[in-house]
Structure formats: structure tokens, C-alpha cells
Amino acid sequence: MSKAIAIIGGGLAATACAYSLKNDAGQHSVTPVIFEAGERLATGASGNIQGIYDPRFQKLRNGVGDYFFAAFKLAFQIFSGIQERTDIGFDPCGTLYLIKSEDERAYYQAMIENQRLSGDDVRIVSAQEASAVSRITLRHDALFLPHSGFVSPALLCAAQARDIDVRLSAPVRNLEQRGSGWRVNGEPFDSVIIACGFAARYFSGCEWLPLQNVRGQMIVCPANGNSANLACNINYGGHISKPVDGLHVIGSTFQQNDTDLSLRESDNERILARLKENLPSIAEGMKASRAAAALRTASKDRVAITGLVPRKGEWTTQKPVFYDNLYLSTAHGSYGIISSLASARMISDQILGHAPHFSEETRKAVAPDRFLYRLERKGRI
Structure with missing residues (x-):
């Protein structure tokens, strides 16, 4: 039955x-x-226009960390299988997390050791290797997740x-x-x-x-001469995606208990300012062609x-x-x-x-x- x-x-x-x-x-x-x-x-x-998938980082080995890294591996497996049958906009292009302080480096190193993560899952790379992976010049070392990427949530x-x-x-x-x-x-x-x-x-x-609502606004920007070659996603506190059809998705804001979904030019400016602060070589002249806002539910x-x-x-x-x-x-x-x-x-x-x-x-x-x-x-x- x-x-x-x-x-x-x-x-x-x-x-x-x-x-x-x-x-x-x-x-x-x-x-x-x-x-x-x-x-x-x-x-x-x-x-949402596009969704970058990666795990929530946990320094210590515990149930929460195990949950997110298991979810990350499961997602890669499921997305790969579905993409063989139907297009979900899946691109496992990898994601670099820029390391901007020694505290961040120590955190990531401890996480890798405590979670017993292999280099196939995540590893720290030099600025030179990060530049080679991303195909743009980067000033910082980075945490690299080779199996991260993006899909179309819809x-x-x-x-x-x-x-x-x-x-x-x-x-x-x-x-x-x-x-x-x-x-x-x-x-x-x-x-x-x-x-x-x-x-x-x-x-x-x-x-x-x-439960609480968390508002997030993201923008879409045409790639420029410096960003068109970007071969992976980069996270720097905000994030920029590898371009698809000449367009980057850049985000996003995190506004707790804010349910107003009207688009805000001030948010667009904040997103672009953060990009310029962290990746000035590709931010020059970048402008939003459109924006989107949505509510996420968090505990x-x-x-x-x-x-x-x-x-x-x-x-x-x-x-x-x-x-x-x-x-x-x-x-x-x-x-x-x-x-x-x-x-x-x-x-x-x-x-x-x-x-x-x-x-x-x-x-x-x-x-x-x-x-x-x-x-x-x-x-x-």
C-alpha cells in the first residue's frame, strides 16, 4: 500500500x-x-537568479559542521545526476574565499584539520595559485573549494x-x-x-x-574587460559569480527582520562598493543592469x-x-x-x-x- x-x-x-x-x-x-x-x-x-552553493564553515568538528559538509557533498552528487538529464544551470566551477587576515587563515586551517577535510574538498592556495584558478590577478591567498559552483534555484x-x-x-x-x-x-x-x-x-x-525573515538584495552586472575571464566564484564577504552569458551575479545584503522587497539603489551601491574594496581590478566601471530582492527564512x-x-x-x-x-x-x-x-x-x-x-x-x-x-x-x- x-x-x-x-x-x-x-x-x-x-x-x-x-x-x-x-x-x-x-x-x-x-x-x-x-x-x-x-x-x-x-x-x-x-x-533567485542564481545560487552559489557552498557549506557553512565550522571551525570545530560537531554536528552542525558535519551536517553542512555532508549537505555540500550530497548536493554535488545530486546536481551532477540531475544535470545529466535536464539543465539546472549547474556549473561546478569552484569558489575562492579570499584570506584577508591571519585570523582567517588560522580559522580555515583549524577547520580543515578538525573536520578532517581532504584537499579534494577544500584547501588553502597561494595568491599565485588563486590567480591561476580564477584567471584574474588576486592579491590574497584563498580557501579553495573545487566542487563549489552554482545552479539555478528555479x-x-x-x-x-x-x-x-x-x-x-x-x-x-x-x-x-x-x-x-x-x-x-x-x-x-x-x-x-x-x-x-x-x-x-x-x-x-x-x-x-x-524563525525570522532575512532580506537579501543582489545585482546582475555585465562583465567588463577585466572580469570576463573570471573562471570561478569569489567570496570576499560579498560574492561575485563566474559570468554566464556575459553577466555576473553579485551580492548580497543581509538584513534581518526586514520584509520590504522594494529594490534599493543604496543596496546596489553598497554591493558595488564592497566589490571595489576587495577586487578593484574587476570592479572598475561595473554597473548593475538589474537587481532582485528576496526573503530567506533563518532560525x-x-x-x-x-x-x-x-x-x-x-x-x-x-x-x-x-x-x-x-x-x-x-x-x-x-x-x-x-x-x-x-x-x-x-x-x-x-x-x-x-x-x-x-x-x-x-x-x-x-x-x-x-x-x-x-x-x-x-x-x-
Whole structure:
């Protein structure tokens, strides 16, 4: 008998869950159904012009670091496979992180050692080697991620939702538990995954989640004579992408609890000023031909929220209590292109009864009830 899985949302988190359930099912029969309130998939930040994918750096080896580096490797594997079948704008061109201080160098070196990362994953390169990799002259040594690159988030969402039952203009107005299952707008499902960003808080039992909106504006600039040869992405506090069809994507701002999506010339100027400060040789004369702004959803600790929804009013550390078969995948922030995939794999393991792909420490690092543990330690629940 097929398991019916309702997935609320239509962005990276939701479509990644549908893709993972379908592709990891094996001998199981599952029917994912996506409920998207809007008229199309990939609204909001999931519809950004371009998405550079790389891990969030962690100096120490812990569950959070393991989560992001596992997500990074999984993303490269999945993007490579999808790109063979359909274009998602995938280009594993690599990314250089400029090292502008000895503190940064020490941090990256400690991260490489503590995380036991191989040179194939990440390594420190001299300014000379960074210049050779990027094909422009750079003044700084850099951290190089050879398998980093970019994809089109909108094309990725479409590819992940291929052959999935997608309900557009279908807001979920009623989510009701029935036994161990659920009814979504009156339709029965075995499990539900809430993967709709900040809107997760609108569902009963999720109001307490420590979510916030983060506004980001990015710009598109025509390549100039100095930047046209750029062969990889460069991060310098901001970032500039390798040009595609003669255009760079440059970004971005990070504005917490700001939900105004009107475009700001002051943001464009700030983005270009940061580029000029760090890469003056390619910034000369560069102007924005267009801009885009979107909201990302982040958690209080800047880590995704993934797993079963706890019953906050009944939950204790001695006896954690959860809603049956109700899952979250939200708060992916700036790393949603990769973290949405890791969270989807984690949830599909639980729904399908597979052996976990992630350690217990990693699963706890992203579990929704981590915030309840912290509140209880402070005597606030």
C-alpha cells in the first residue's frame, strides 16, 4: 500500500523532500503531493537568479559542521545526476574565499584539520595559485573549494518536482490530525512535511518556532574587460559569480527582520562598493543592469530546523513528545540550496524507515526540539 505524503511549500525545501522520497523509496511505495499556495513553484528566495552553493564553515568538528559538509557533498552528487538529464544551470566551477587576515587563515586551517577535510574538498592556495584558478590577478591567498559552483534555484525546483503531483494555488487552510495520520484540506495523508519557510509558524503546534525573515538584495552586472575571464566564484564577504552569458551575479545584503522587497539603489551601491574594496581590478566601471530582492527564512542559531515537530506543551527532556508523522524542513537561510537536500534525506530516512544517513549528533543539531532543550535549561519551560 502506498504511503501518501503531503508536502506544504513549493520552494527548495519542499521540492527536495519530494525528490528524496521518490528517489530513496526503493521497494517502498510513496506518493508525495506538493501543496503550493502560489501560482508557481520557486517563489521567494527559491526563485533567485542564481545560487552559489557552498557549506557553512565550522571551525570545530560537531554536528552542525558535519551536517553542512555532508549537505555540500550530497548536493554535488545530486546536481551532477540531475544535470545529466535536464539543465539546472549547474556549473561546478569552484569558489575562492579570499584570506584577508591571519585570523582567517588560522580559522580555515583549524577547520580543515578538525573536520578532517581532504584537499579534494577544500584547501588553502597561494595568491599565485588563486590567480591561476580564477584567471584574474588576486592579491590574497584563498580557501579553495573545487566542487563549489552554482545552479539555478528555479530550474532545480522544477527538476526536483518532475513527475510529482504538484497542486498550485493550493494554500493549506486546514491541517488536522486523525489518529497517526493527517488530513490536509480534508484529504487523508500518512505524513505531512511542513516546508514553507517562515509560514511554518502559521500552523498549530509550530507557532513557537524561533524563525525570522532575512532580506537579501543582489545585482546582475555585465562583465567588463577585466572580469570576463573570471573562471570561478569569489567570496570576499560579498560574492561575485563566474559570468554566464556575459553577466555576473553579485551580492548580497543581509538584513534581518526586514520584509520590504522594494529594490534599493543604496543596496546596489553598497554591493558595488564592497566589490571595489576587495577586487578593484574587476570592479572598475561595473554597473548593475538589474537587481532582485528576496526573503530567506533563518532560525535563531542560523541552522536549519529538520525533523519531527515536538508537542511543546507536553515536552520535557525526560519525556520528549512529538506529533505523529508531522515533520519540519525550514530555516535554511543562505545555505538552502544544499541544506534543503540534507534535510530532505534525513526526513525521508525517517518516513521510509531507512537506516539513518546522518549521525545522532548531526540529527540532534538540526532537530526542532533543540530549542526546547535550551529553554528548559534556562528554566523557561
